[in-house]
Amino acid sequence: MSGSRTAPVPVRLDVLNLLTAGGPVLGPLETWVRDWEVRGRAEMCEAGTLQQRVNHACATLRFNLEWAVTAHPAFDEFAREVGLMHRQCTAHVAGEKPPRAIPVTCPCGAVLRVTLHMPGVRCYGCQTQYGHDEVLRLPMAERRAAA
Template identity: 60%
Template sequence: MNDLDTCLRCTRDLRDHELGRYLCSPCEDRTALHLGAIPGLFERLGDHLHRGSGGNGPAVSGSKSAPAPLRIGILDLQTERGPVLGPLETWVRDWEEAGYAEVNEAGAAIDRVTHACRTLRFNLSRAVAQHPAIDECADEVASIWRTLTRITTGETAPRKIAVTCPCQQTLRITLDTRGETCPRCGAEYGHSEVLRLPLAERRAAA
């Protein structure tokens, strides 16, 4: 049970019906949407595996030319221990120990990703109310969703913005940054707080 009156993820004050939960309702809903979308995005990775391939399918080489080279980063995303399936099944195992879920490590990667996402989504409300690390899980799920979305839709990564901590340390954030901790003074900022920090002054080129 959360003894605080704020959401662990976005630091928004919890409403009366949310008290005791670790995440607010909007953060829970957003995580559920991400879990629902990840299997489909993961399945579409194959369309972007070859260099030069677009959203309409893999590039097709002519009969007299060598096949297009594979994009190693995408190939890694599709592996059993890669940054998609690995973290998802790690959370399923964690929730299994707490009695929330059941892991299934059989079948093809897409089947395992689908099972993991369905399991986490089905047990999400219970975890939001009882699991003290649900904010970390939600962060990792959101990161996986963003990575897959950028690859399959061609979106670029969020632009970095330089802001200044009162101790004069420059912090580089994005508009969807959850929060930030200053490496110099240790000050902790939530999402809205870090966005209110003054922009860092641009230094003249030497």
């Protein structure tokens, strides 16, 4: 027997991605803090560790939540994004499989892979932005086109 065989690195990349600056948690949270900062309702802070930045963003958004519910024009989008983050993190902790992607066809012909939990998606073909309800109304892609 030649060569050596080593065990794979015991790392879950999907979990590590949650802990990155541009990942699916900190990135969207800080985007909302920036949005609220423009409206005079938050103060951005990118200092400290990633955990400190998440803590700051959560505290800032929570502090201004009552204002956002009544006055922010995109509060529904904010709520969907936070819900998606919560579901993703809960799934990792519980060990659940990720949501199944459903192939749908944009009117331009591009096949988009969406899940029921996505807040929306931008078509890579024509750059049309679809919201959650709009993307779920697109026709399912033909089986051969989805492969």
